[in-house]
Amino acid sequence: MRRVIALVPVALFLVLAAYFFVVLQPGYDPHALPSAMIDKEAPAFDLPGLRDGKALARDTLRGQPAVINFFASWCVPCRQEHPLLMRLAATGKVAVYGIAYKDKPEDSTRLLDQMGDPYRAIGIDRLGRTGLDFGVYGVPETYVLDAAGHIRKRFVGPLTPADIEKELLPLLRTLGGS
Amino acid sequence: MIVELGHFCLILALCVACIQATVPLVGASRRHIGWMDTGRTCAFAVFALIAMAMAALMHAYVTSDFSVVNVIENSHTDKPLLYKISGVWGNHEGSMLLWVFMLSLCAAAVALFSDNLPPPLRARVLSVQGMIGVGFLLFILFTSNPFLRAPNPPANGHGLNPVLQDPGLAFHPPFLYLGYVGFSVAFAFAVAALIEGKVDAAWARWVRPWTLASWCALTVGIAMGSWWAYYTLGWGGWWFWDPVENASFMPWLAGTALIHSSIVVEKRDTLKTWTILLAIVTFSLSLVGTFLVRSGVLTSVHAFATDPARGTFILLLLLVAIGGSLALYAFRAPKLQGGGLFAPVSREGSLVLNNLLLSCGCATVFLGTLYPLFLDAMNGPKLSVGYPFFDRTFVPLMVPMIVAVGIGPMLAWKRGDLLGALQRLSVAFAVSLIAGLILFYMTYGGPVLAVLGIAIAVWLAGAVITEWADRIRLFRMPLADSVRRAVNLPRAAYGMSAAHFGLAVFVAGVSASAFSQEAIEVLPVGGSMRLAAFEIRLQAMDKVPGPNFSADRATIVISKAGETVATMYPERRFFPLQKQTTGETAIRGGLVADLYLALGEADAAGHWTVRAYWKPIVSWIWLGCLIMAGGGLISLSDRRWRVGAAARSGRGAAVPAAGE
Numbered sequence: 001m002r003r004v005i006a007l008v009p010v011a012l013f014l015v016l017a018a019y020f021f022v023v024l025q026p027g028y029d030p031h032a033l034p035s036a037m038i039d040k041e042a043p044a045f046d047l048p049g050l051r052d053g054k055a056l057a058r059d060t061l062r063g064q065p066a067v068i069n070f071f072a073s074w075c076v077p078c079r080q081e082h083p084l085l086m087r088l089a090a091t092g093k094v095a096v097y098g099i100a101y102k103d104k105p106e107d108s109t110r111l112l113d114q115m116g117d118p119y120r121a122i123g124i125d126r127l128g129r130t131g132l133d134f135g136v137y138g139v140p141e142t143y144v145l146d147a148a149g150h151i152r153k154r155f156v157g158p159l160t161p162a163d164i165e166k167e168l169l170p171l172l173r174t175l176g177g178s
Numbered sequence: 179m180i181v182e183l184g185h186f187c188l189i190l191a192l193c194v195a196c197i198q199a200t201v202p203l204v205g206a207s208r209r210h211i212g213w214m215d216t217g218r219t220c221a222f223a224v225f226a227l228i229a230m231a232m233a234a235l236m237h238a239y240v241t242s243d244f245s246v247v248n249v250i251e252n253s254h255t256d257k258p259l260l261y262k263i264s265g266v267w268g269n270h271e272g273s274m275l276l277w278v279f280m281l282s283l284c285a286a287a288v289a290l291f292s293d294n295l296p297p298p299l300r301a302r303v304l305s306v307q308g309m310i311g312v313g314f315l316l317f318i319l320f321t322s323n324p325f326l327r328a329p330n331p332p333a334n335g336h337g338l339n340p341v342l343q344d345p346g347l348a349f350h351p352p353f354l355y356l357g358y359v360g361f362s363v364a365f366a367f368a369v370a371a372l373i374e375g376k377v378d379a380a381w382a383r384w385v386r387p388w389t390l391a392s393w394c395a396l397t398v399g400i401a402m403g404s405w406w407a408y409y410t411l412g413w414g415g416w417w418f419w420d421p422v423e424n425a426s427f428m429p430w431l432a433g434t435a436l437i438h439s440s441i442v443v444e445k446r447d448t449l450k451t452w453t454i455l456l457a458i459v460t461f462s463l464s465l466v467g468t469f470l471v472r473s474g475v476l477t478s479v480h481a482f483a484t485d486p487a488r489g490t491f492i493l494l495l496l497l498v499a500i501g502g503s504l505a506l507y508a509f510r511a512p513k514l515q516g517g518g519l520f521a522p523v524s525r526e527g528s529l530v531l532n533n534l535l536l537s538c539g540c541a542t543v544f545l546g547t548l549y550p551l552f553l554d555a556m557n558g559p560k561l562s563v564g565y566p567f568f569d570r571t572f573v574p575l576m577v578p579m580i581v582a583v584g585i586g587p588m589l590a591w592k593r594g595d596l597l598g599a600l601q602r603l604s605v606a607f608a609v610s611l612i613a614g615l616i617l618f619y620m621t622y623g624g625p626v627l628a629v630l631g632i633a634i635a636v637w638l639a640g641a642v643i644t645e646w647a648d649r650i651r652l653f654r655m656p657l658a659d660s661v662r663r664a665v666n667l668p669r670a671a672y673g674m675s676a677a678h679f680g681l682a683v684f685v686a687g688v689s690a691s692a693f694s695q696e697a698i699e700v701l702p703v704g705g706s707m708r709l710a711a712f713e714i715r716l717q718a719m720d721k722v723p724g725p726n727f728s729a730d731r732a733t734i735v736i737s738k739a740g741e742t743v744a745t746m747y748p749e750r751r752f753f754p755l756q757k758q759t760t761g762e763t764a765i766r767g768g769l770v771a772d773l774y775l776a777l778g779e780a781d782a783a784g785h786w787t788v789r790a791y792w793k794p795i796v797s798w799i800w801l802g803c804l805i806m807a808g809g810g811l812i813s814l815s816d817r818r819w820r821v822g823a824a825a826r827s828g829r830g831a832a833v834p835a836a837g838e
Binding site for chain 1: 451455458459462493496497500501504505507508509511512548698699700778779781782787
């Protein structure tokens, strides 16, 4: 029995070493965040609206491409990307919707009062259920939906001007945004 | 020329280390005194050679010798001298050199202070250290040579990452490495003992001071890193449970368990195989910590994707060092003689509990750090493990431990009297209960767990004082006699009390962080916001030049009830060379509370994001760590280490059981 117990540490270590060996294989990238949802229908949601009670539901978004931005007032990178969203919304070409992720409605409202409101409608995802359905890894995250309501692109982290110019806008053009 | 000399010294060190790794080992098994003594000579020689290599690299940095690739990549003529020096270990190659330098320093120290060690044991210990040295010198010379010359030297270098240009971080790696590498001594002793097939109280007595010293260095190193994170990163947080931090925390937990379990080996000649295993595991975790994190396997594989040779080499090294020692353990440990028996409720029993909880804690951190990556390697779902995981798993393990830390030292060896100990601790319990209730009343509706945490901290502090008072029979005999007892109490006892008291201070600081308040607002110049009882007004913004950066400095006036209490200057620094911006927080505080300001970005309208935090007794976190490390140092100064193991058990238990 003592002999068997003494073998446990070395056995555990060998498992660990095998794992490190896998990790070291070239081409393995721990930072890649592939979305299992790409090209699939967006998960259904029907969220209470933040301002003037206008609710946000998946099925009402159909018919034209939409950009859905998960944000929160407690998230500093969100504040960082906020001016970009404002500029994007100001062009009038893109329908940007917001989902206030795990945030108190009054805090979200205060953020929008301070920094402006780029969203056509905002859903309150108080418990983060919708975020969970989408597979949100951390806020901010931005999804592009086509007119049929399928997820076509996911941006993890704050959008950059390059993201918008080189990826988001060209994609929307191919999707035939209004 | 000097650079080539440094390179040459390193190669020569490798050759000498090869001798150190083999000759004394063979000598020990053949009982050949001359061969055994080679170990000492070699250890000194390797140390001198690596020190020269280190000096050569430092010279290249200080004189900004841009014909060396490593200097080009990490230094710049405009950089202040301190950061030119700290730049030596602020990169992969240099930090590896620092690592082997520390290793050779430890080996030389073992060689120097081991007159009372039996020659075969000394020879084996030095040989094992030589083997570790060979592995890492090979790694440096073949895959990460800091002395590589550039064919076309540029006029200036790339500079050091601005975030790392900070006095706190300049000294953080040396302490951390001293801690990591110091555990190699315990490891070498454990492997040597396995080869000899003998572990006894004398062995534990030789190992303990080394473990204690490295534990102190690691404690200071981790505390410095956490303090740095607190004041530079600008989030007011001091611990983020990220893989890099966890990698230093795991050896600390295992090392803490080790210093406690080796007490049992020393005093009671039992728990031997466990202690040996802990010594191996502690150093193994240090290895995993230094290499896998420093070199980026855990956080990103990109560093290795470009140079797969490096990763494979490291893995091979770990396989030989950890796998080899654990295989030796599997082979030899069952043959070690068991020691004395003890009742579950006893000093030994409490130390076993301590070890159980600490190693479970360590395993939790290990799982939390590696599980997401493990899952990912299996093509499973992506997930991140952060605060919630550790709050729910690690903290519940530590709460009973901290409570038990108060009781353990009150129990006698072999068979303790739990009821009696608890009776003697009733005052401490009452005080903590009252403190908790008062705090609960004052912060009604606030975080209850934080109140509990502070009550536990008060309990621990009270128990430490009770234990000390008990030992000197305070109020139970004439005061003069008590004072005499206090003076004659061994330093190790004071060391323990201080370290446990430091833990109480630390726990209080950590718990109180739940009471901190924060405010984030976008302020125009002249605007103000409120935080706790303070009004925070952004009075002015100025452009200020620095040596290798330009800064936006905010002048922020803090007032309380209309009266100005402080003016603080948080900054945002732009480093043109790296095109990188860093924040410079402003902290005004002390023992009571910290007021913490960080400046964010400006928006298009010229309004600035200001983050302000009010954090009660947050500085106790680092103060507690320093007291803990200080306790270790006090214990290290105990005369029983100097008297030497030859006079084994001369004075019986140096930490007498209380209340005998």
